[in-house]
Amino acid sequence: MVKKYRSKVMAAIHETAADLHRVGGMDKKTMRKFDALCLTPIQAMTPKKIRALRxxxxxSQTVFAAYLNVTPSLVSKWERGEKYPQGASLKLLSLVEKKGLEAVA
Amino acid sequence: MVKKYRSKVMAAIHETAADLHRVGGMDKKTMRKFDALCLTPIQAMTPKKIRALRxxxxxSQTVFAAYLNVTPSLVSKWERGEKYPQGASLKLLSLVEKKGLEAVA
DNA sequence: CATACTATAGCACTGAGTGCCATAGTATGC
DNA sequence: GCATACTATGGCACTCAGTGCTATAGTATG
Incomplete structure (x- = not known):
């Protein structure tokens, strides 16, 4: 399966697909599938990493929480390893990691 | 309290604060407080709105879910009003609404 | 000293989110 | 016509992420 070859091959395929899309050979909806397929899988975040990120x-925890639309209490729990972010929360955190807090404002 | 005056006044204050920051009169940490304070409060999304957004x-639900790092099952429930996104999920959705799917890739 | 912001901590609660599976509609191609 | 695949709905059981509140303590700041 193609899935074995992450990143490098996928990136190449994605590029090709994007070109096809530009030229008009592929509609937006189909293009989306390739986008999703090539999305880097999100990995879990350790309490340390979250704290370092913030x-x-x-x-502050309060301000950070406001950006993510969660409670300060939860941010504290994340950083102390009492709760672990996942799903949408994890996605948001990795977004901040990649693009900074401003990107989610 | 200043909080009464949302958006317009807040926007003005934020602008002033940003200027101060640029000039060097305010450090980044303090600036963040103003950012958070002036963040538009996130409002709930109706099933219809979510479906329209997608x-x-x-x-597709599957692709949409992949972007948000949640399960397709959940997206379906959102759109049928069986579950309601909140916290980080809601934030992510409103991000997509404002900036498009690409912005969260 | 008093005020305010910061972070930790504990506790009770609930519903968001997961995971799996079965069903059905709709294309698409052989 | 039949088979394959993607799409979406629906149900059911489960659990833990996330909320809300409150008390405590540290550290600046005036």
Missing amino acids: AREKA | AREKA
Whole structure:
């Protein structure tokens, strides 16, 4: 299966697909499938990493929580390993990691 | 309290704060507080709105779910009003609404 | 000293989100 | 015509993420 070859091959395929889309050989809906297929799988975040991330963004737990639309209490729990973010929360965190807090404002 | 005056006044204050920051009169950490304070409060999404949003982005439930890092099952429930997104999920959805699916890729 | 922001901590609660599976509609191609 | 595949709905059982509140303590700041 193609899935074995992550990133490099997938990136190449995605590029090709994007070209096809540009030229008009592939509609947006089909293009989306390739986008999703090539999305880097999101990996779990350790409490340390979350705290470091927030520190990097120079925000208090309260402010950080406001950006993510969650409670300060939850951010505290994440950083102490009492709860673990997943699903949409994890996605948001990795978005902040990749693009910074401003990107989710 | 200042909080009464949303958006317009807040926007003005935020602008002023941003200027101060640019000039060097305010550090990044303090600036963040103003950012958070001026963030538009996120409002709940109706099933209809979610479905319309996904349609606008021309993605199937499965693909849409992949972008948000949630299960297709959940997207279906959102759109049928069986479950209601909140917290980080809601934030992600409103991000997509404002900036498009690409913005969260 | 008083005020305010920060973070930790504990506890009770609930519904969001998962996972799996069966069903059905609709294309698509052989 | 039949087979394959993607799409979406629906149900059911489960669990833990996330909320809300409150008390505590540390650390600045005036």
